[in-house]
Amino acid sequence: MEYEPSSDQFRTAELGRFPVRHPAATGAEHPPQSPLSVHDLTVAYHRKPVLWDVDFDLPEGKLVGLIGPNGAGKSTLLKAIVGLIPAASGRVTIYGKPYRQQRHLVAYVPQRESVDWEFPVSVLDVVAMGCYGRIGWFKPVRRVHKQAARAALEQVGMQELAGRQISQLSGGQQQRVFLARALAQGARLYLMDEPFAGVDAASEKAIVEILHMLRRSGETVLVVHHDLQTVREYFDYVLLLNMRVVAQGATEAVFTVENLRKTYGGRLTLLEEAAQAMSRPEGAT
Amino acid sequence: MTVLTGKLGLWSCLAAAQEPAPAAFWRILMLRDHNTRVVALGVGCLGLAAGMIGCFLLLRRRALLADALSHATLPGLGLAFILLAGLGGTGKWLPGLLAGAAVSAGLGILCILAILRLTRIQEDAALGVVLSVFFGLGIALAGLIQNLGRGQAAGLTSFIYGKTASMLLSDALAMAAVAGLTGAICAALFKEFMLVCFDPGYARSRGWPVLALDLLMMVLASVVIVIGLQAVGLVLVVALLIIPPAAARFWTQRLPVMFAISAGLGAWGCLVGAGLSAALPRWPSGGIIVVVSGGLFAISLLLGPAGGLLARAMARRRLGRKVARQHLLRALYELTETPPAMQPDKARPKPIRFEQLLGARSWSPARLRRLLATARRAGWVEGPDSDDRWTLTVGGLQAAWQVTRNHRLWELYLIAHADIAPSHVDRDADQVEHVLEPELIARLESELSVRYPELARPPSPHALQVEPADAGDPIETRTCKTPT
Numbered sequence: 001m002e003y004e005p006s007s008d009q010f011r012t013a014e015l016g017r018f019p020v021r022h023p024a025a026t027g028a029e030h031p032p033q034s035p036l037s038v039h040d041l042t043v044a045y046h047r048k049p050v051l052w053d054v055d056f057d058l059p060e061g062k063l064v065g066l067i068g069p070n071g072a073g074k075s076t077l078l079k080a081i082v083g084l085i086p087a088a089s090g091r092v093t094i095y096g097k098p099y100r101q102q103r104h105l106v107a108y109v110p111q112r113e114s115v116d117w118e119f120p121v122s123v124l125d126v127v128a129m130g131c132y133g134r135i136g137w138f139k140p141v142r143r144v145h146k147q148a149a150r151a152a153l154e155q156v157g158m159q160e161l162a163g164r165q166i167s168q169l170s171g172g173q174q175q176r177v178f179l180a181r182a183l184a185q186g187a188r189l190y191l192m193d194e195p196f197a198g199v200d201a202a203s204e205k206a207i208v209e210i211l212h213m214l215r216r217s218g219e220t221v222l223v224v225h226h227d228l229q230t231v232r233e234y235f236d237y238v239l240l241l242n243m244r245v246v247a248q249g250a251t252e253a254v255f256t257v258e259n260l261r262k263t264y265g266g267r268l269t270l271l272e273e274a275a276q277a278m279s280r281p282e283g284a285t
Numbered sequence: 286m287t288v289l290t291g292k293l294g295l296w297s298c299l300a301a302a303q304e305p306a307p308a309a310f311w312r313i314l315m316l317r318d319h320n321t322r323v324v325a326l327g328v329g330c331l332g333l334a335a336g337m338i339g340c341f342l343l344l345r346r347r348a349l350l351a352d353a354l355s356h357a358t359l360p361g362l363g364l365a366f367i368l369l370a371g372l373g374g375t376g377k378w379l380p381g382l383l384a385g386a387a388v389s390a391g392l393g394i395l396c397i398l399a400i401l402r403l404t405r406i407q408e409d410a411a412l413g414v415v416l417s418v419f420f421g422l423g424i425a426l427a428g429l430i431q432n433l434g435r436g437q438a439a440g441l442t443s444f445i446y447g448k449t450a451s452m453l454l455s456d457a458l459a460m461a462a463v464a465g466l467t468g469a470i471c472a473a474l475f476k477e478f479m480l481v482c483f484d485p486g487y488a489r490s491r492g493w494p495v496l497a498l499d500l501l502m503m504v505l506a507s508v509v510i511v512i513g514l515q516a517v518g519l520v521l522v523v524a525l526l527i528i529p530p531a532a533a534r535f536w537t538q539r540l541p542v543m544f545a546i547s548a549g550l551g552a553w554g555c556l557v558g559a560g561l562s563a564a565l566p567r568w569p570s571g572g573i574i575v576v577v578s579g580g581l582f583a584i585s586l587l588l589g590p591a592g593g594l595l596a597r598a599m600a601r602r603r604l605g606r607k608v609a610r611q612h613l614l615r616a617l618y619e620l621t622e623t624p625p626a627m628q629p630d631k632a633r634p635k636p637i638r639f640e641q642l643l644g645a646r647s648w649s650p651a652r653l654r655r656l657l658a659t660a661r662r663a664g665w666v667e668g669p670d671s672d673d674r675w676t677l678t679v680g681g682l683q684a685a686w687q688v689t690r691n692h693r694l695w696e697l698y699l700i701a702h703a704d705i706a707p708s709h710v711d712r713d714a715d716q717v718e719h720v721l722e723p724e725l726i727a728r729l730e731s732e733l734s735v736r737y738p739e740l741a742r743p744p745s746p747h748a749l750q751v752e753p754a755d756a757g758d759p760i761e762t763r764t765c766k767t768p769t
Contacts, residue, residue: 103490121483129480
């Protein structure tokens with residue numbers, strides 16, 4: 001009944017025609033305490049499947065890159081995990097329990113294009129939205145929460161812009177505001193949808209620093225990422241996705257030309273880019 | 286108002302055709318009549334309620350949906366009228382009519398949702414289809430009622446175009462109750478509504494019942510629409526929901542303030558509009574109320590400080606002046622500067638000939654004279670002497686140094702990081718340097734200091750056409766600020 005055309009278009013009713021495997025039938029073993037386990041997840045848009053039998057577990061405390069070509073279903077996967085898009089089949093568990101019970105452990109950072117940045121709120125107002133869950137129904141944002149929001153802004157290096165209207169921010173600053181909102185929320189698992197898309201060099205550096213800070217404190221971060229050049233540098237673990245999981249594992253083992261070819265298919269330009277990324281020594285920028 | 290009507294010939298003719306307008310206006314302004322007081326209470330509360338919930342409706346981009354909803358009330362009104370007349374009454378029992386309107390509006394929404402869910406038709410088309418079909422059905426029913434020959438169909442037209450004069454005390458009290466309810470719900474759920482309007486996806490991922498909150502907003506809007514049918518009519522009631530928040534957006538960047546302004550503008554527009562229409566009884570009040578609200582919108586659009594046309598024009602003008610001032614200062618500095626160059630902290634004011642300055646940039650003599658006169662008033666230059674020469678003052682030199690430094694920092698940055706050839710960098714830097722903020726300048730300094738140790742006063746990376754000058758006493762210039 002929700003008046004939300006974008007989500008209405010994901011129709012579960014038409015999905016009967018897809019072969020649905022039962023989790024038990026795959027025989028896959030899922031460690032019960034993984035921060036994020038996705039079991040045979042299938043999601044479809046109209047009649048076209050976007051994700052098909054996606055099945056993986058994330059190791060705890062790692063920076064994980066979610067890599068794949070355009071239309072591979074990377075954003076859809078994140079949205080399905082946090083319940084924004086209904087799954088046709090399969091299930092998602094966070095530390096062994098369904099997402100509904102574990103919401104407080106998960107911070108979702110949507111793409112920054114998903115909102116209207118002309119909206120009449122200040123930077124601090126947006127970051128304080130991360131505290132709304134703690135504040136609860138009907139109660140206003142109090143000083144404690146504003147302090148928490150300020151602290152989160154400081155972590156992303158934007159404390160001086162707290163009072164600014166959000167339309168006056170650069171793309172990178174907008175992205176950092178979204179990160180600060182997630183930090184203010186406080187979580188064990190962070191799901192970030194293209195945090196590096198269209199940001200300036202300074203913001204990219206700031207975001208990487210935040211990722212490292214999260215890893216140091218033992219948090220798990222899943223990042224949708226586009227730039228193959230920086231994958232080795234940024235991520236400990238990668239998940240190569242194109243409708244299904246092509247490969248997953250530690251970056252040095254899995255991020256290979258062969259796996260990229262499987263993921264990206266016949267896109268030659270991307271392959272060349274990937275080959276270049278491969279040929280350079282580890283850690284080079 | 287009285288003065289206005291006295292002066293406008295056409296206006297007074299129109300008014301005189303009905304009654305002596307000035308006296309009527311006065312009576313209305315003073316709320317002399319009981320009826321006027323009832324109407325004022327009713328429409329004021331209606332405007333308040335519409336302004337409040339309209340704020341969230343606008344930010345949630347549901348303006349068109351509200352329009353479809355209001356048009357979808359007409360068949361319900363018609364059917365209720367026929368039903369009530371069939372039961373033996375006159376068909377004008379208000380609660381029954383409004384119930385019919387509400388049911389049919391709800392059906393309209395269901396139709397839109399069904400079309401979106403079951404077909405590939407997009408939202409705007411679905412809204413258009415439902416709006417026009419429901420309205421058409423309503424018009425057909427109205428025609429049918431007229432053909433029944435009861436002679437009472439006039440009651441229905443007042444729902445289409447609005448008629449405040451027929452408002453009863455019970456109606457006004459209902460509007461006050463709706464305003465109170467809307468205010469209470471908006472206050473209690475302010476942050477929830479704000480979250481849903483700003484980022485519904487995030488809200489849903491956090492477990493907020495976005496659907497229920499959206500529904501609550503739509504129900505509140507429907508209640509306002511149904512209760513407002515009488516006053517402004519179903520064609521225009523959406524204006525009460527949309528115009529006040531759209532106007533309020535020009536006054537502020539903060540949602541709570543926008544909410545208050547929107548409520549105030551809504552109430553004010555309705556009050557003034559209803560007052561005017563009471564003095565002009567043959568004019569449909571809906572149209573007058575909306576035109577008055579539209580006037581408030583136009584004023585906001587022009588004068589509003591947050592994105593109003595005047596504010597933007599003034600900001601552009603200020604920037605233009607600042608740029609011109611900085612160009613003048615930099616030209617003076619570069620002519621004053623000491624090659625070979627540009628030894629750090631060794632510049633001393635020296636007189637510059639007007640012609641020399643004129644050749645530094647492409648500006649007209651008249652414009653340059655004006656700029657120099659302004660700069661002299663600001664205490665940055667002295668002159669002209671008998672030879673038409675101008676000299677930077679000590680303060681002016683410091684300001685000019687800062688401007689020049691920013692320009693060169695930016696040039697260096699462009700050369701180092703954007704691969705722009707030194708011969709082309711001047712113009713690119715020219716466009717950006719005027720908007721550099723202190724934060725950015727500090728970053729430029731820190732990024733460039735590794736590459737250019739002589740950064741205290743960066744030399745120009747391209748050749749300057751300046752005449753040699755005497756080396757002078759150093760001036761400490763590092764602490765001064767950019768002139769703004």
